[in-house]
Amino acid sequence: MTLGIVKRTEAEFLAWASNERGFAEALMSFDGDPVALDTYQRQFLADRSRFRWVTKSRQVGFSFLFALEALARCHLREKHTAVFVSYNLDDAKEKILIARQMHEELPLAYQKRLIVDSKTELAFESNGAVKRISRILSHPSKAPRGKKGDVYLDELAHYVNDREVYRGSTALILRSAGQLTGCSTPLGRRGIFWEIANEELRKYPHHARQFVPWWLCRFFCVDTRAAAAQSEHLSTEERVMRFGRPDLIEQFDSLPLDDFQQEFEGRFVDETYSFYPYELILPCTTDDLTVYTDPTSVRAPEGRIVAGFDVGRTRDRSELAVFEEIEGRFTCRMLRSFEGTPFAEQEAELRRLLGTLPVARLSIDRSGIGMNLAENLARDFPQVVGENFTSDTKERWATDFKILLQRRDITLPRDRELVGQIHAIKRRVLPSGNVSFDAERNARGHADKFWAVALACQKERNAVAARPGGIGVRVIG
Secondary structure (H helix, E strand, C coil): CCCCCCCCCHHHHHHHCCCHHHHHHHHCEECCEECCCCHHHHHHHHCCCCEEEEEECCCCCHHHHHHHHHHHHHHHCCCCEEEEEECCHHHHHHHHHHHHHHHHCCCHHHCCEEEEECCCEEEEECCCCCCCEEEEEEEECCCCCCCCCEEEEECHHHCCCHHHHHHHHHHHCCCCCCCEEEEECCCCCCHHHHHHHHCCCCCCCCEEEEEECHHHCCCCECCHHHHHHHHHHCCHHHHHHHHECHHHHHHHHHCCHHHHHHHHCCCCCCCCCECCCHHHHHHHEECCCCCECCHHHCCCCCCEEEEEEECCCCCCCEEEEEEEEECCEEEEEEEEEECCCCHHHHHHHHHHHHHHCCEEEEEEECCHHHHHHHHHHHHHCCCEEEECCCHHHHHHHHHHHHHHHHHCCEEEECCHHHHHHHHHCEEEECCCCCEEEECCCECCECCHHHHHHHHHCCCCCCCCCCCCCCCCCCCCC
16 A cells, blocks of 8 residues: 655645744644743734844844744745845755754654755745745855845844845845744843844834843743743842753853843843943954864965964963964964863963964963963974063053954954954943053853963064053053
8 A cells, every 4th residue: 555645835825824833833743742831932923014124132042033933934924035134154055954954853744845945045846836935044144135035033133234134134024924033032232133122322213122031032041931020030140049950050250240130131231331342342243264273274375373372371272273374464363262171182282283283473472371281382393482461461462453343354253152252342441540451250261262372372572562551552441
């Protein structure tokens, strides 16, 4: 006996599950488990506003939700196009992977035929007599052109060219019944996402807003219903201790309060005290840069190789940053973290670096426990320079780095942790009158990655200018 599978038309889809939520909960699975939606996810799927604006916590499932909605609409409608715009290329590919997996786990009778399957596009052929094509397209943060349909701007606040992307995306829904969705964790009181979310500069009356902090998500919260009713009247610490699951509590313990509130509670943190505002950092980041963790993978350089190594203390990681310098421009080639690594192994890895790449200068923090490491390497490699971390030297390195950002003479990977560490550096005037440059300590370190980068990219001075306290250029603000 042979069993045949009869493909269902879009009309039959609608009879079975008349909307995206019904289709998802009736037919969709992921990793073998039926899709189960939180209340805020159901609210999002039910929102038919032309402009949807979502201020959210990290890791509350909106990339998954976008892929789910787009796939459902591609099956519920005869012809549909969804365009994902993401923070970087990896995030863009991830949404396609999610949509493809959900498509594979649909019951065969309800699957449309997949006719295009690439890392950044899926295309489906309708099951009716007239063949129509539905597509899901995904790419990094650039304004989509030449298409019309739904547009999803994921993590919009983190785009370098956020206004351009938003402006270009509005045109895509003008000639269609599409929706434009802007969704992001905050990134300071700046940019088009903040302006529309908070309406402090002007009103945006056509945008429907949704706020999704961590306590609405069952993966972070032990009781979402009680938390939704009570959390508004609690402090962050009280909310976390009363309703947070262990993973959320660990995040709270690992981040400065402002960072936790921004990343998980949807707060737009004031940037007043950051020495490196996001507008200065983001234009110097790119998704088109391959950064390695092993020196043998780095291609033969055309310019000078310079490196910085910040030695981790008891609770911190050691960080290595390697850059290629060509005519005063620095391009990141390698980043590596050493967590819980014995000093002997760290020294061995630095020796391997120096033996593999033509390093012109390796600046090592020799303050405290880094002294032996710096001295051991300097005996065998004259290009190793021990550096003392003092108020004067940190001001000089921080200033050098700010000048590179201002001139856009540095190229960094589009990495959220690195950008966050750079932005975390604050300039404070101490009661003594001295200037302090530092970041708040958290469970993962003390902006150690930033200091490794700053050591590598410092302006090299002659012996006279390099005396303690010598500052060649000072940037105020």
